[in-house]
Amino acid sequence: MKNILLSTFFLLVALSTFAQPSQTVRGKIVDKESKFPLVGVTALLVNNATQPVGTVTDMDGNFRLPNIPVGRQTLRFTLVGYKEILLNNIVVEAGRETVLNLEMEESVTELNTVVVKVKRNGEAANEMATVSARQFSVEETGRYAGSRGEPARMASNFAGVQGADDSRNDIVIRGNSPSGVLWRLEGINIPNPNHFAISGTSGGPVGIINNKYLANSDFFTGAFPAEFGNTTSGVFDLKLRNGNDEKHQLSAQFGFLGTEFLAEGPLSKKSKASYLVTGRYANLWLFKKAGIDIGTEATPTYADGFARFNFPLKKGGNVAIWGVGGASTIDILISEQEASDRNIFGQNDRDQYFSTNMAVGGITLNKPLNKSTFFKATVAVSANSQDANHDFLFLRKNAQGDPLIENKRFVIDSLRPLLDYKFTENKYSLATYLNKKWGAKSTLKVGLTADLYSFTAFDQARSFNEATQKWNAWVTRWNTNNASYVLLQPYVQFKHYLTENFSFNAGLSSLYSSINTNSYSLIEPRVGFALELPHRQKLTFATGLHSQGLPSYLYFYDQSGANASTRFPVKNVGFSKSWHFVAGYSKMLADNLRLLVEAYYQNLFDIPVEKTISSYSLVNSGAGFSRLFPNQLQNGGIGRNYGVEMTLEKFFSKGYYFLVTASLFDAQYQGSDKIWRNTDFNGKYAFNALFSKEFTFNKRKSLNIGAKFTATGGRWYGPVDATQSRLAQEIIYADATRNSLQFNPYKRFDLKTEYKINKNRLTHTIAVDIVNVLGNKNQLSLSYIPQAPYFKQEYQLGFLPVFFYRIDF
Template identity: 30%
Template sequence: MKIQVAIPWIFILYFCCSQLSFGQAPVGQISGMVIDRDSRQPLIGANVSLEVSGELKGATTDVNGYFELRAIPVGRREITVTYLGYDPYRSGSFMLTSGRELYFEIEMQTSVLMTGEVVVRPERSDSDPLNTFTLVSSRSFTVEETERYAASVNDPGRLAVGFPGVQPQRDTRTDIFIRGNSASGINWRLMGIDIPNPNHFARIGSSGGGISIFSASLLSTSDFSGGAFPAEYGNAISGVFDMRFRRGNMNRRAYTLRAGILGLDLAAEGPLKKGRSSYLINYRYSTLGILNELGIHLVGERISNTFQDISFNVTWSDESNRHQFALWGIGGISRENESVKSNRGEWRTYTDYQSYEFDTDMGATGLSHTYLINDKSYLVSSIAAMGQQIAFAYDTTSPENLIYRVDDQIHRDNRIALSSIYHRRTASGIRLKVGFQGSWMFYDFYRQRYNFESKEQQRIIDGNGNTGLLQAFVQASWNPHPRWNLSAGLRSVLFLLNDSYSIEPRFGAAYSLSDQKIMTFAYGIHSIMVPPGSYFVSGPEAGNPYPNIGLDLIKSHHFILGYQWDFAPGWRAGLEFYFQHLRNVPIVDDVNRTYWLLNEIQSFATEPLVSKGKGYNRGIDITLERFFSSGIFMILSGSVFRSEYEPLDGNRYPTQFDSRYAGTLMGGYEWQIAENQSLQLGAKVIYTAGLPIMPLSEEAGRINDRDPPLDESNPFSIQVKDYFRTDLRIAWRRNNPNNSWLLALDLQNAGSRRNIDIVRRQFDPDLNQWVYNKMAGITPILSFQLEF
């Protein structure tokens, strides 16, 4: 593959000019608030400090819990906070630059004391989840991590492929398969509200896409959960991304400019009223269209695409700071099309003369209100409006150059969502959450496909209207002893479309064996709606227009047992055993059929189904992590597992995601190469055993080469070649007196191995077998970031 890279000359000019900057040594600014984790009340007089070249610099919080650290030399820093009656807080390593003031909202946890015994609990680490009700299979991640790990390119989904239990399978997409589950089992949440799939080029029935709509300029530290999550999370059976926006700078205006092979970003932030309110906004415009014109196609040589997005967060509070508000939003549009092969002499399979148009739009905006009731409780209420539209149009071209529409799909899902969650810490030390979450859906699902046998268009999905999803939960956490942390909850779900419901108990426990070792356990019942278009499959009988309308919620029992060992400063090893039992999975009501809806990677159902299928996932995840220290950072994860399903015949078969083995190593090293300059090198190695696929029927070549019949008697008995990819990264950062910049080059698939794309496969009638498309070779991603 010939590599062509276009670099904006204006940024090269700035880069060269910045070498001539002189003056005082660059310094950075840090500000923030220190609050009680359970009541969000400010902690007055907390001691905030950091160490610079052996010298301690510090500040004390004021009556609003606010602190400032000014004129701090740039570079790697860590903040420590102490306050009487609270566990000490230590931040992870972060990069302080001269281009942007850093803001921290530090939540401190009350100490657990017991008369007659001194017990030292393990210190919180960089990756511990922000949600302290979460005890297993979860971690937090920072914006900097989405940047510094090779080929993550500021995308939470691309970072998550290195987390334990995740099975990456495609270069160009971020579909997250967790522990043998379909990507449709993930729930995305932003600022406490469940939102549609926040990815450009999002696929129907999936939770991933090509590129995240989230902007690195707005994201704050967020959580990723991979199973047995607490009761406040619903409508998910495999994982949750709990995303948060940071607030803008409340003291001065600042700007960030990013330019790279994927697009141009411009972010702005600053105070509306100094010290009390702020704004933060980012706009991104894709340069992929320009690259396509230059003959550079990152997804496929016949595929062109472009996108743009915007994100914002406006925050303010009243004079007493008891009423805090956030007006936030995110939105993106993306367009993709594929043309037919220009050389008709090369037409061999159906996809050679197939073309398509693929459009996706997504948006969500909300208003959140936090009311600090007293020193033991607070209430967070939110209202949001959101929507998503996904449209596919597939055409085929005849030898006479006539174009025919063969598949037309529309997915529209608009929602109004409400959420109200009450938090309280009781006198006995029990932490309590009680909440209600409701959404009203306005939907329009449509699919029409050409039947080549009957020579007519066939309506497959057709439904429009509105319905609601109502959810409520109660959740409690208790430390009966400094070594014990217990969490229990109950969630109820009601889907008004067909009155299906679920009552879901959740329980978790963590026991500190020492100040370095923890045993954990969690159990929970979880449920999720069927991918919504599947409810509106058109029925073959006039008296039953929607045979799938009564499909039940898919339910899942999660069991997880874990062990965590912080065996040396900055190092952590983890081990988790898990078992998952799925029920009510839609299948065909025929003992001779083995179709199971959750085997779909990106689609709705196309035929009548019943909620009688079962599934079983079991395995072991192993993790070794080096938190950023002395310039070194690393995550090594490995999984051994089985994923099976059971249709009506009572036999167990491998699922579409039963690759059985997966492993990822990602990390790097950073060092100072000169005063105020640093260099970072990173690498990522991904291995996943090949996914199994359905074999072809013996009559495939004689019936239909466009949609050949499959051999359901032996489902998923063919395994494609293993997926293997190596990514590299080099990044150079420089701080100047009034700005800072970062120049980075990520090489995705640096070894240029052309992995098989199992989704983009087609039947070759001459060979009477599947023919697979191959994914791209080495893909350079050059980026330049300027903060000022």
């Protein structure tokens, strides 16, 4: 008996060891426009034709496919009268259920003449999107080499988009300023979602948004639909996923960017209420001790988190309570560093103490009113702040007047307070819309976005006069307490299919701000057309007028204190505006190979420039860690961006994928001096090539090897005015020759490997993302130094290994 029990035990162990792990794939399918649950949709696993696995959705639109083998799977969803959905890159892991929430689009023609149309991965979810739009998945944010799991860095691989800055994840779209990028979360316009964010920017060194709680989201690069306002460049339209409503799941991860934990599961299995909670804390200090170069000798610290609680309602509706936020701090102490130490995140003549906070939380209601009408509303509160103090370093000098260096350090005579500021912006938001469809041909969407801003700021600074060897008096540049204004954006959109293959959409948007009497754009038309041709070809065209206000802090900048005639130089400046024109052509060259070509022209006008004759324009702002201190501005500048883009994409199949994007463009502007110049971001070209191959072992282990090559033109700058730079203690470029010089082209090669082990209800993942494998020395910027010639060349990050280990169970 004992031998039988032992034999049985070892047999079970052997079976559990060699049996292929499996997991459940389930989800919900709704109508794309009305969000009403679809009954009777066939869900079919198509990888194994000899033993097909399938099911149909129930009365609530839910489907379930149990015991699906781990690995990459292809799923097909069909329903009579609707366009077929083909998902050919669904990752099934043993440690986590795969939950899909899908939307099906109704077919236009009568039942007996329906031609099968396939919606594939990558097509934008927004029904009004015509051109320059792409859906990206959570899996994509982690797949691309060099993306570090961040949506912004991942998007830099798309056509027309430049990253080319290892220190920040700013997004330059078609030569536009990165400050023109709009971030939306659940329909709400949110503050800059990055750690160490500076007012007026949309990027930063590390993102707060974590791909682990995102659902499939859309990214727009031009001529976007009417619902998107207060942006002239591009849009990240982020969606949040719900936690698992049937079983509790945990995830823990340790890596270069932090230690993370995630928990999700049902609050009530009866009501299907669920929770999802995450948290991350930085551990860069550990890697600094290991000698990894992160661009500064200072050690950044940051933490962020997210929570979402979802409560389903009857007939497909739900109420979700959610929140995301992060805090960060860094002390860059030049007084304690060696003279040769790098500080691409700070200045070289002062000690700097800097911290930021960002948080947004809201309540979202999704409610199908009937089979043709859907209502959504989100109310939210957000806040962001920056707090900084600078102490100026008085250096001892040698007989030649240069700073004295002993034991590799500057010799410090004393430190004196130089700068003190704190900005805080609170915002109360409402985003709501009603979607109505008439049959399969027509859809109307009417909505409103409203934001109430409350801004508090204090800033004072002083400078040292080297000629008199005395300090100048403290100057207060911001002193605002709870200043408030309203930003309103109503819109209406309509889409109609003239035939099964030809559709158009038209919309009107409006933007109004109470900040001053000049900040309004009453009518912004948006129009788009799409024509599907034989042999899986498609032609598209879209145009629209877009406008954007200034960052809040600029309106309250007090330039000259007591001089009332020149106070608040930006107070009455109106919106920047831009006309977008985009034409596109796409063709499916094979079942999983797509070619996309787009040409565009942007006419920028009413750009803020100086009233005095100069080369200054706000089109060059929005990148880096510096605030703006403008002179008197007016809406008199213009600009033009035009170019052509190509995308060749092989969707993941047969164990591999690739993506090749190329852009040729030109971005120029005029300041008040009426001279055409290159914008700072006019790189002229951008090229990306990505490839990934997956190897599977024993049906439970997989190795993914990916590579990426990036090449872009360098950013523009000009000769430095050494005298003015010394007096201002920062880089000042000669105005007449602004942007007459260009940094060398940027080139980078990245390599990523990911090894995954699936066991029963458990998944181990080990990944190493090596950024800049070849250690190319790319130029970044010029920075001020307190000695002749008063500037030095700063370089991008070099070889940077980013790795993590994660366990899901």
